[in-house]
Amino acid sequence: MGLVMSFMGKGLPTTQMLSLVMGTLYSKFIEKEIKTFDDFHFAILDMFNTINAALPGKHYDVPPPNQVHDIFKKWEGAKEASEKKKLFIDFMKTSVSLSKFDDSTLITGLVTPPAAMAAKRAGESLPQLSMIKVVPDVIFVPAATVLALISAKLSKKMFLGNVAS
Template identity: 55%
Template sequence: MGLGMSLLGKGMPSAKMLGFLTDTLYKQFTEKPIGTFEEFHLAILDIFNSFNSALPGRHYDVPTREDVEEYYKKWQEETDAEKKKKVFMELMTTKVNTSKLDDSTMVVGLLTPPAAMAVKRVGETVPQIRVIKAIPDVIFVPSATLIALISVKLSKRMSIKKHIT
């Protein structure tokens, strides 16, 4: 499945490969017992979870709850297995988008490593925090970058919550 998704970045895969991918997705989807909307929604979320955790690079956003609910109703109305599969494939092809990094995350990710190195060099000369010399650059720079990225994500979420409420 990873091979097929890597082809998406270099152009559209062949119809045969796309058919194989969608069949595999649908098989994973139908292996779970689906009787209620919550079970249907959990099965969709499980697909995206395994997809995004297994594939490096491009990730996919989960469709909104309203979209999933709409397709669940369509899926419930169908009695034929092929028509149910068609409804599922329609959901996957029309409502799934690739997730995009926002500009602030990209800028922080690019600027933090050189800034962390500069801060470490300056910190090594300050007598009160000479302990920073004991921390290797290989640990300090990625840790600082990770902390900066987490703080950007948290601050974005907090600002979004303020705008919503």
């Protein structure tokens, strides 16, 4: 990819790219009719949902509601469109953070597939679980992994409360 960019010249500097992305986000954001805090918050959530659905790999966490409420108060107080745009861009630059995996999710995702295969092989020899032979490995292993990840996430929320992850 670097070779292609060298043939094209310098490429786009990061400030120009950031300006382009922020301008596009703001134009999509401003299209929505925003009258109340709920409308504003919904527009922010919709924007993050769109970004996370469009970009493969990295995902971004939505800022906490108290930060969104603070920026909404400033947004309401702004009179000019350029001032609102500046507030929006500053808010996005300062409060957007990359979503991070916690250790329990990573370990669960790594350990579960081999454990699921071992459990399936052990279960095939038991007469009570003879039905498990019918389920293909291609379906059993991912299903077990997804269920293990969901249970790890739910147990973390149950025992540790609402911890950001």
